[in-house]
Amino acid sequence: MTNFWKNYRGTILLLIGLILGGLAGVIWGTKVNVVKPFGDLFLNLMYMILIPLVFFSISSAIANMTEMKRLGKILVTTLIVFLCTALIAAILGYLAVVIFRPINSVDMASIQHMMGHVKGDGASNTSGLERLVQTFTVDDFNKILSKNNMLSLIVVAIFTGIATSTSGKAAEPFAKVLAAGNVVTMKIVEYIMYYAPIGLGCFFATVIGNLGSEMVTTYLRTWIVYLGFAAFYFFIVMSGYAFVAGGRNGFRIFWKNIGAPAITAIATSSSAASIPVNLEYTKKMGVTPDIAETVIPLGANTHKDGSVVGGILKATFLFVLFGRNITTPENALLIIAVGFLVGVVMSAIPGGGFVAETVIITVFGFPMTALPLILIISEIIDIPATLLNSSSNTTAGMLVTRFVEGKNWLNNYLTAH
Helix, strand or coil, rough: CHHHHHHHHHHHHHHHHHHHHHHHHHHHHHHHHCCCCCCCHHHHHHHHHHHHHHHHHHHHHHHHHHHHHHCCCHHHHHHHHHHHHHHHHHHHHHHHHHHHHCCCCHHHHHHHHHHHHCCCCCCCCCCCCHHHHHHHHHCHHHEEEEEEHHHHHHHHHHHHHHHHCCCCHHHHHHHHHHHHHHHHHHHHHHHHHHHHHHHHHHHHHHHHHHCCCCHHHHHHHHHHHHHHHHHHHHHHHHHHHHHHHHHHHHHHHHHHHHHHHHHHHHHCCCCCCHHHHHHHHHHHHCCCCHHHHHHHHHHHHHHHHHHHHHHHHHHHHHHHHHHCCCCHHHHHHHHHHHHHHHCCCCHHHCCHHHHHHHHHHCCCCCCCHHHHHHHHHHHHCHHHHHHHHHHHHHHHHHHHHHHHHHCHHHHHHHCCC
């Protein structure tokens, strides 16, 4: 019981805050606006730390990437498998949203009035290339210190990390500064999150009080759609990966050994905490030790199919709330691409979940005040997302072994054991 409380304390307290806030909004309606300053306080605290958090987390992560240069064939194959499975997850997640439409009954006018007006598709006369330049760069350094230019800040952070990593011993003191800055900013976020149950609870109360109980239904439908997708992906898609990797024997050995890794992911709600169990049982699936010891730790940071689908869900959530069409070819490709980006690239960054949400908002031009709306989604899908993030690394290990060791890899393992 102690371990359960330790693992889920933050999530439980946040959910309690959201439930109480939602009930207050339903019962008292617009009268709950009296607690709005407490919600604004939480948002402002997060906005204040956002810029240093993004800069230090990305630049320090890249600056300290030195061990990646020696992984050779296994690493290349692993990255290809990660990218392919993440892309499949993104496309399937988008199709699930389009088919089941979890968000379809909200008062759009009220949403836009409360969160800030957003221009619809085609409102801008700038060309695609100009929009791309404006998205990733700014014309003055001080502008990257604004949360409205998040991708420009990320570009600077990436260049800073690369330059530090490639500058050798001369830049080692600066690399330590970046690493220390990341530790400090993450600690500040930890302190702020102590206030999150109250702050997000008050924010949610004002959302429900002003927009009505239909928002509760919207979040419930969103959670149900994600839960259904997680079950489909876990039982069907991952079984398919196991079959591709090892045929019928691959299917059997996968389901014989996936129980413990899956339960550990659910119980800990942490991909990192699941690494030891994943390593043990991936090897029991026939994956060679060197591949398992490369794929599983690397996958815990960079292979998160559940986060990819979560990114798709958050983007489409905001699209529908603000009255944008999610089914046009351009928007469909952008949503899939951004979901892929935030699930694969951002997940490798410490604090990347929060960075990913700000990227979603920045890329599509939504107001930053919409951030809490998708922070709530992050909380309600956390457990099934972790299940997919962690458990899918086992099938990735099987696929990598298939391509590195050849099609008879599993037969050789079963014969030897």
